[in-house]
Amino acid sequence: MSTPPDPDSHDVAVIGGGAAGLSAALVLARARRRVVVIDAGRPRNAPAARMHGFLSRDGTAPADLLVAGRDEVARYGGEVIADTVTGLMSSGSGRFGVLLDSGRGLAARRLLVTTGLADRVPDIARAAERWGRDLLHCPYCHGHEVRDQPLAVLGGTPGAAQHAQLVRQWSDDVVFFPHTTRLTDEQREQLTARAIGIVEGTVAALVVEEDRLVGVRLDDGRLVSRSVVFVRPESTGNNDFVRGLGGRVDEDGWPLVDGTGRTTVDGVWVAGNASNPRAQVITAAGEGSAAAIAINNDLTDEDVRDAVVAFRGGPPV
Numbered sequence: 001m002s003t004p005p006d007p008d009s010h011d012v013a014v015i016g017g018g019a020a021g022l023s024a025a026l027v028l029a030r031a032r033r034r035v036v037v038i039d040a041g042r043p044r045n046a047p048a049a050r051m052h053g054f055l056s057r058d059g060t061a062p063a064d065l066l067v068a069g070r071d072e073v074a075r076y077g078g079e080v081i082a083d084t085v086t087g088l089m090s091s092g093s094g095r096f097g098v099l100l101d102s103g104r105g106l107a108a109r110r111l112l113v114t115t116g117l118a119d120r121v122p123d124i125a126r127a128a129e130r131w132g133r134d135l136l137h138c139p140y141c142h143g144h145e146v147r148d149q150p151l152a153v154l155g156g157t158p159g160a161a162q163h164a165q166l167v168r169q170w171s172d173d174v175v176f177f178p179h180t181t182r183l184t185d186e187q188r189e190q191l192t193a194r195a196i197g198i199v200e201g202t203v204a205a206l207v208v209e210e211d212r213l214v215g216v217r218l219d220d221g222r223l224v225s226r227s228v229v230f231v232r233p234e235s236t237g238n239n240d241f242v243r244g245l246g247g248r249v250d251e252d253g254w255p256l257v258d259g260t261g262r263t264t265v266d267g268v269w270v271a272g273n274a275s276n277p278r279a280q281v282i283t284a285a286g287e288g289s290a291a292a293i294a295i296n297n298d299l300t301d302e303d304v305r306d307a308v309v310a311f312r313g314g315p316p317v
C-alpha cells in the first residue's frame, strides 16, 4: 500500500497570491509540482474598481482576476490557503519551513516570495480614503479613464515634477502642486513650456463632496478645483522574508535577483512588486511565470541528482 502524500509537504511554497504568485502556481501545478499558495488577501490594487492594461482582461475588477486565477490553480491540483505567513526557516539543505498565522506549519523544497509592496500614501487629510479612487499614482492604469479632466499632480516625492510631465499626456489641464518639493529653474521652465500650472504652497487636504474629489486645499485656505490628483508615491517592497533568510538587497532595499527572480539565497525566488516596484499586473504575472519555470528546472536538476545517488546505491539490476 503506498503512503498518502504529507498534506503539509510541498515542492514549492508561494508566499502571496496576487498576480505574480498565482501565475507562478499555475505553471508549477501544470508541471505536476506540489504547490501551495498562502495569501493574506490584500493585493496592492484592491482599492481600484477596475484593472487596466492587461491584454484580454482590460477593465476587469481586480478581485475577479484573482478569483479566476485561484480557480485555475485549483483545477490543476494547486492548493491556495487564505492565511498569513509569519515566519520562514531554512534547514540549510534546500528545505524550508513556513509558519502560518493560524499555527499551521508547512515544508517546501523551494520558496517563491510574491508579497507585493507597500505604497506610502501622502500624509494629507483625506488622502487615504481617496487612494485608488481619485487619488491615483499610475496614469497607465487609470489615465485614460480621466483623460481631458482637470488633473493635479502632488509634489513632495522624488520624480514628482517628471510625473506631472507624464500625466500631461492625458489632459491639457494639469496643475502641479510642488507642496514640499523645491523646483529647479529648469523644471519650472519645462512645466511652464507645456502649460502645466504651478500652484505654490503646502497642500493641506483633498476636498471631497458627495464621495467625489472636487479640489485641493492649501494650508492658507485656497481651494483649487480638480477632479483627480496623481502622485508618485514612495514604496517599500514587502521583502523582509528574503532579507530574513540572508538574501542580499540593493541600496534601496530591493532584493538582488537574476533574470528569473532567483535571489542570492539558494532555493528562494522573488517576483512581482516584492522585487520590482515598476511591475504592472501583467508584468507581475509574467515574472511569476518565469520564476516558476526556473524553479521547476532547479527541482528537476535536484531530482536527477537524487535519482543518480539512489541508482548508484541501489541493488544491482
Ligand SMILES: Cc1cc2nc3c(=O)[nH]c(=O)nc-3n(C[C@H](O)[C@H](O)[C@H](O)COP(=O)(O)OP(=O)(O)OC[C@H]3O[C@@H](n4cnc5c(N)ncnc54)[C@H](O)[C@@H]3O)c2cc1C
Residues within 6 Å of the ligand: 015, 016, 017, 018, 019, 020, 021, 038, 039, 040, 041, 042, 043, 044, 045, 046, 047, 048, 050, 051, 052, 053, 054, 083, 084, 085, 086, 114, 115, 116, 117, 119, 131, 132, 133, 138, 141, 142, 238, 271, 272, 273, 274, 279, 280, 281, 282, 284
Ligand atoms: C490603486 C492601484 C491601482 C492599480 N491599478 C492597476 C491597473 O489598473 N493595472 C495594472 O497593471 N496595475 C495596477 N496597479 C499595480 C498592481 O497593483 C500591481 O502591479 C500588482 O498588484 C502586483 O502584483 P503582485 O502579485 O506582485 O502583488 P500583489 O497584487 O500586491 O499581491 C501580493 C499578495 O501577497 C499577500 N501577502 C503579503 N504578505 C503576505 C504574507 N506575509 N503572507 C501571505 N500573503 C501575503 C498580499 O496580501 C497580497 O494578496 C495598481 C496599483 C494600485 C496601488
